Amino acid sequence: MSFLESVNALLASGTWHSGLAVVKGLRNGAVYGAKIRFPHALVMTFLFHSGSIQDKVRFILRATYMHSRNLASFVFIYKFLMALLNRFSGVQFQWHSLLAGFLGGYAVFGENNKINQQINLYLLSRIIMGLCKVGVDQGFIPAPRSDPFPLFGALVWAIVLWLFEHHRSTLQPSLRASMTYLYKDSDVFTSLRNFLLYNK
Known part of the structure; x- marks a missing residue:
């Protein structure tokens, strides 16, 4: 069996699934962060920023790197803490995601910079809508007519x-x-x- 076949067999077997899922989350966070930030930074920089082409390229790459790094770090911390909490308790509780999200959010997205502001504000609008829908589903808020x-x-x-x-x-x-x-x-x-x- 070749090395690649051995790795594929390990991945398919489910052994160390939680740990490997944390690593894959890190990878997905980095890729997604770059895919989201690069086009946004490219358009906004060339529309609204002054300076040389080199300065603009540096700004775009720095913003892309920061978004990608922050998202990858957060996903890694969140998935690691979720795996840890689930392992200790044997079952997943709703407060696990709140605690893991809080700690990861504080560690990664608690720094007040432009990238984190944009990400946090983007999420805020969506969670307000989500919470309203939960309120209606749970009967705390009357369903709109x-x-x-x-x-x-x-x-x-x-x-x-x-x-x-x-x-x-x-x-x-x-x-x-x-x-x-x-x-x-x-x-x-x-x-x-x-x-x-x-x-x-």
Whole structure:
């Protein structure tokens, strides 16, 4: 049996499954983080950042590395703690995911930087919706009689535009840059060229 066949047999056997799942989680976190951050950083950097091409490339690679590293680290810590808690208790309890997520989140996503802010804020909006659905499913919140999404959309956009117009400094720099481009730069034009062909 070749080395590759031996490795494949080990992986298929389920031996050391929890430990190998932790390693695979590390790998998946790194790959997913890079796949998500690279295109975002590429577009945002070339749209809104000034500087040389080398500076822009360095920024893109640094942001991609940080997102990938943080996600890989978190997945590793979370899966390791879940495996440990399950091994000690013999069964998985709901509080295991809360504890493992809390500890991993504190260790990895507790550092206040731009990448972590974006990731945490991205998750916050989704967990609020998820918690509302859990509340309805569990009977803590009455089921809406009609789709609440139009009201949700209206409130989100009303609040973000109010913040942008009157408390702009409170918004994240990337959001502020996007909104400035959309709502303020579109006020500036003096000729057909900077009206249609380029901004400002």
